[in-house]
Amino acid sequence: QHIDDAAAVAAHLKIPHHTVDLVEPFRHAVKEYFAEEYRTGRTPNPCARCNSLIKFGLLLDKALEFGADHLATGHYARVEQLTDGHCRLLKGVDPRKDQSYFLFALTLHQLSRLIFPLGGFTKDKVRQMAAEFSLPVKDKGESQEICFIPDNDYVRFLERECGLNPNNGGVVNLCGEMLGRHAGIHRYTVGQRRGLGIAYSEPLYVLGVDAGSNEVVAGIERELYCNGLIASGFNWLCTPSLPLSATCKIRYRHKPVACEVRDAGEGKMEVRFAEPQKSITPGQAVVLYDGDMLLGGGWIENGVKRDG
Secondary structure, X not given: OHHHHHHHHHHHHOOOOOOOOOHHHHHHHHHHHHHHHHHOOOOOOHHHHHHHHHHHHHHHHHHHHOOOOOEEOOOOEEEXXXXXXXXXXXXXXXXXXXXXXXXXXXXXXXXXXXXXXXXXXXXXXXXXXXXXXXXOOOOOOOOOOOOOOOOOOHHHHHHHHOOOOOOOEEEEOOOOOEEEEEOOHHHOOOOOOOOOOOOOOOOOEEEEEEOOOOEEEEEOHHHHEEEEEEXXXXXXXXXXXXXXXXXXXXXXXXXOEEEEEEEEEOOEEEEEEEEEEEOOOOOOEEEEEEOOEEEEEEEEEEEEOOOO
């Protein structure tokens, strides 16, 4: 349906329409990564990975092969070209739709070739313009959470299409005491409350997932909070001077919080929060900002609880 919609818009605008087969690269780079992250007890971020490797990796390369100067997409973010030839990535002006968080892993070379024409508009304004231009997709619904799982049932996808077995194991507290049983670690993510099925004096949340022991660690809400985190695979869109003061997001809908970033050695960064934050989730991204400008980001390895 998406391909047909794109073709209809191209026909309406009287511009060429091409389809590019990236099914196999997408399967290797995104779907297999998605399953492997859950298999190892982490929670993946497929959109950020797809953006850097597929949309603005292979697809950008293909666009340049076609003779294009730039690749334009509908992401709610902004690229600002500077007078010295460099560029920077900014949040979209619509805070409800800003997607800069998912673009942290792009390179400056990629950014220099990108145009985000919707970044300066609200979603309501874009809808209005689509109607004014009589675009065939003017009434098209919102895109789903994960594009390759149309029904949003990621457990079914992992078990039926990726071969993850619902291997039962223990649910333990931070002291290692048995609280109950789980039906497969891929069914759980840090901060999750539903699905534990354990009677307790207070509501229980998932604190962590240990693939090595096949255990889910659960505890009460206050045990979810950390003073910081360790991140790897950091990608900088600026030249950082560490330690660095910034704000950060630890998931897409997270309200930015003040933080300080330090080099943790071995290619990792430590991010210290001004106030403790809950549900630090390995496999997700921590993304740094200076106001609207995205500074860089990396992949969360673990939370840090110590104060010193």
